[in-house]
Amino acid sequence: MTQYDVAVIGSGPGGYVAAIRCAQLGMKTAIIEKYSTLGGTCLNVGCIPSKALLDSSHHYEDAVKHFEEHGIEIPGEVKVNLEKMISRKQGVVDMTTKGIQFLMDKNKITVYEGVGSFKDATHIDIKKNDGKTETIAATNTIIATGSKPASLPFITIDKERVITSTEALKLKEIPKHLVIIGGGVIGLELGQVYKRLGSQVTVVEYMDRIIPGMDAALSKELMKVMKKQKVSFQLSHQVKSVTRKGDEVVVTADNKKGEEVSFTADYCLVSVGRKPYTDGLNVAAAGVEMGERGMIAVNEQLQTNVPNIYAIGDVVRGAMLAHKAEEEGTLVAEIMAGQKPHIDYNLIPGVVYTWPEVAAVGKTEEELKTAGIAYKSGQFPMRALGRSRASMDIDGFVKILADKETDEVLGVHMIGARCADLITEAVTAMEFRASAEDIARMSHAHPTYAEAVKEAALAATEDRALHI
Secondary structure, three states: OOEEEEEEEOOOHHHHHHHHHHHHOOOOEEEEEOOOOOOHHHHHHOHHHHHHHHHHHHHHHHHHHOOHHHOOOOOOOOOOOHHHHHHHHHHHHHHHHHHHHHHHHHOOOEEEEOEEEEEEOOEEEEEOOOOOEEEEEEEEEEEOOOEEEOOOOOOOOOOOOEEOHHHHOOOOOOOOEEEEEOOOHHHHHHHHHHHHOOOEEEEEOOOOOOOOOOOHHHHHHHHHHHHHOOOEEEOOOEEEEEEEEOOEEEEEEEOOOOOEEEEEEOEEEEOOOEEEOOOOOOHHHHOOOEOHHHOEOOOOOOEOOOOOEEEOHHHOOOOOOHHHHHHHHHHHHHHHOOOOOOOOHHHOOEEEOOOOEEEEEEOOHHHHHHHOOOEEEEEEEHHHOHHHHHHOOOOOEEEEEEEOOOOEEEEEEEEEOOHHHHHHHHHHHHHOOOEHHHHHHOOOOOOOOOHHHHHHHHHHOOOOOOOO
16 A cells, blocks of 8 residues: 555645645655546636637637728638637647646656545545555545536536536537526626627526626626627526426526516526535545535634645635635645645635636725725726727726725726736735835836726825826
């Protein structure tokens, strides 16, 4: 039986980063993955493939709608080859997952393919695909088994017409009408992909706004832009049933007046969030206690009630984000090495990769009001930037919320071109407890989208934005 200093169960962003950091710190490390490729949901059926399709569909939309205005004329009809688009996406996934395998080899991490299951607190059975079982010993174990798409109790996911995000990434045809249950990040991103490719898209959301976890101003602006893109939104609708009849799917819901309404489509994407995945782990054999909603209970150091077993990422409390899982993987590795790392969960940014992109970090206006914190707000529209006009990306804004007395930045909320990248400036500033004045005093290259951050900071500081 092989003995390891640490075994990591799950090879998503949290798991593989934890394994690399453990190896860097001199620990003999193993990683266990039930699938034949490394990278977990994010790299295989999540973040990476969805971004590949978002980029491909964006190119198509530009060719059809915007090239002519740029003086680019394409003779004949511009067509979508969905099979080729999906194939390119898969190529991106394959290249990325092979990169993770390279990193495992480089860091001398042993990779086991199979389902990891606790035999006790220091031994793990690995059930391989050929039916054989191998047992390894581990002084410490990190559970990083991630999450899977959630559903509603009355919905049957048939993976053909009633689908999750996993199936939506590899459809064989462009839907005529795609009904999306859930107006969160995943549903909106995939909805925009298929809207660009020619689908009619209807979003049915239980709450009274989309992306309900983000600042209300972002929700309002994104819905305004997507409505211009001809996406239909049905808010404050409680879905009651989803029924498939041949190649048709009927979604029935109660609207905000209590009236029953129905939507008929050829595909229904169920996008109501994700839930922790612990199937087959057998945590009870190790004595690990579960928390609420299927999560594994951990303390501030991400340690379970069994001192040598830790858990990170989507399987524990907090936002289900790849970069949050990565930070937690690094933190646990360094704690096991005797270091004293920290994570400020308030500074984990959230991003929606629609176009325009949506990004935020820190507190929303609603949260500040609820907490009774006096604040000031500065906002600057993207359309006032020369860079935005040059690229024709004029939708959106940057909003900075700062403490009314100290001027410390408490939250930054943005929607516009490249906001997924711009948000890192806000994270950096807030990590060093910058004031709005600090950001306003920093030189920002011209012309860039980032100038909107400086201008919003100026607006938050005595309302002195320069270019509006």
